[in-house]
Amino acid sequence: MPRELERGYRILFNGKGKYxxxxxxxxxVILPLLMSIYVGLSVYQSLVISFVYLLAVMGLPYLIKLLVHGVGSYKMYFTITLVMYMESAVIDLLLTVIRRVPMVMIGVMIMLPLTSTTVTLxxxxxxxxxxxxxxxxxxxxxLMLLIFQLAAYTLILDKVIVGLRVFGIIGIDISMFLLSILIELLVxxxxxxxxxxxYLGMFGTYIYSITAQDGSFFEEALAAxxxxxxxxxxxxxxxxxxxxFLIIPYFHGGPIRNVGGGDIIPKIMDLGRELGSSLVYVHGVGSHELDPVTQVDVSRILESIRRTLMSIPxxxxxxxxxIPLTTVIKGDIKLTAIPLGEKVLTIVSRINKSTDDIPLRVYDELRQxxxxxLDKYILVDAQNGFGSDNSWDDNDVKSLAEAIMELERAPRVKSPLLLGIGHLDASEVSEDQAEIGSAGIYIIIVGFGGRKLLLIDIDGNNITPELNKRLVEGLRxxxxxxxxxxxxxxxxxxxxGKLGYKVVGESIDPDKMVINIKRKIEDIKLSQVAPVHxxxxxxxxxxxxxxxxxxxxAAAKTVNEVxxxxxxxxxxxxxxxxxxxxLI
Structure with a gap:
């Protein structure tokens, strides 16, 4: 995903959404209370106005479901209503301070076109x-918003008549309604x-999936x-x-939670527990163009993995x-080669750019x-440096090809392959579930040809360069x-409304992470293994x-028009x- 789009994406989903x-x-509740007291209403009147705001927030979702006849839960429409009234409370307070008369629920009328568009979607x-x-x-x-606004004004009508004529209130509402129609037509x-x-319909399914936590409509739109x-x-x-077992998919585990392949990693972990096996998931080739679009597709992938796991000798x-344990640097590309018999696990990192997916087109160009x-090398996208530029240009592809060809020329070594695996649960490293997923952290020690490598596989969506550097230095x-x-x-x-993904390292204590990994390393025993692909x-x-x-x-065009x-x-x-x- 281009970073200019992801910035807005992360603003929406990141942080403590549960609050x-x-x-x-x-x-x-509080801002309308302050607004009412500011203009001289009694404490009783102020509390009543505050209660009407709260009543509107709680009651409007029922009216929307009743009159709009839409799908979705009360909770979903409550979230939309709450956003609208939060904005309204701030706007009403500002207008009240400017006019020095109570401007009750004017903000909801200002938010009318945006809220209406969202409800329609x-x-x-x-x-x-x-x-x-x-x-x-x-x-x-x-009409729904007008009901609650008039109810509030009825309770303070004497104050309004002094400072703001009744026809002025109606004038503002009608003006907002007519302007909303014009805005809808323009947009x-x-x-x-x-x-x-x-794409508006698809965007509606996307918003529905994140508010209702139901990805079925988004999956239908993607499937079409x-x-x-x-x-x-x-x-x-x-x-x-x-x-x-190592599991290296040549597809992409997305697009989002509850949609298509978004939950495939925890499902693969569940499959491992069911079979009594340790399945270490490693991110291979593919960007969002290789996202499985429905749960049916995910089930087919899981079944193919299950059959293969049970048939491997x-x-x-x-x-x-x-090839020996080797590192090759070409241009902006850093390759780390881990021998696995007939195959080589080839980890692709970047020197300056962000490592974020090896798109299918890049893999196709490599094959050319x-x-x-190329089939000897199982490519792994390291996802180990979150940054602003995650692009792949011709020079990057050429550098990656040259690095692989240098591996191809490397002298072969015959040696026992030694390996040890340790595991940390996410809870042992971070209290924030959004930062490290259910697969936790796998700590893998590889010994071959007299060299020893430590591979830390974190179940997360990329990592900050600072934490990456701290881990490498602390574990070397x-x-x-x-x-x-x-x-x-x-x-x-x-x-x-609950959680949003975080880049690993945004809130984790790096020292605690290093200490916990070191403790786990001490418990790992190396064994000779025979890799079977x-x-x-x-x-x-x-x-x-x-x-x-x-x-x-479509998103880029819309972003430009924001x-x-x-x-x-x-x-x-x-x-x-x-x-x-x-004017009134």
Missing amino acids: FRPMGIAIV LRNPGNNQSITSYLWDLSKLF LGRHKSLGTFN RAVRTKVKTHIVRLAGYDHA NPAPASIES LIGPS DGFDDVVIITTDNHQFTGSF AEAEAEVNVIGEDGFKGMVE PQFVFLYLGLPLILALAISL
């Missing part, structure tokens, strides 16, 4: 509504001209545009080491002849440059090389390069409301 609702209710996710539907929902929502017309109108293809998973049995350990010998003693990788976990991506293959629906490109381009949309949806209504209130 959102109580914080919102506090704002909705959510009431029938995945099905594009006509412009008439948007305007009809706008009208119904306006929807703009989407049509940009060619992004058809999906591409049928075969995806494979590299599986390496570490024979001789207590039912341990379990030979006695013996020495192997392979390298040829069939006794090892020729230390490599940190993450799994690109999307288990918590898109958990609005197999491939699991499943035919599934994925987002596809064209589908992903279309979504990214200042105009913000002005239309919020700025213009606020200016008009203030102007009218000053």
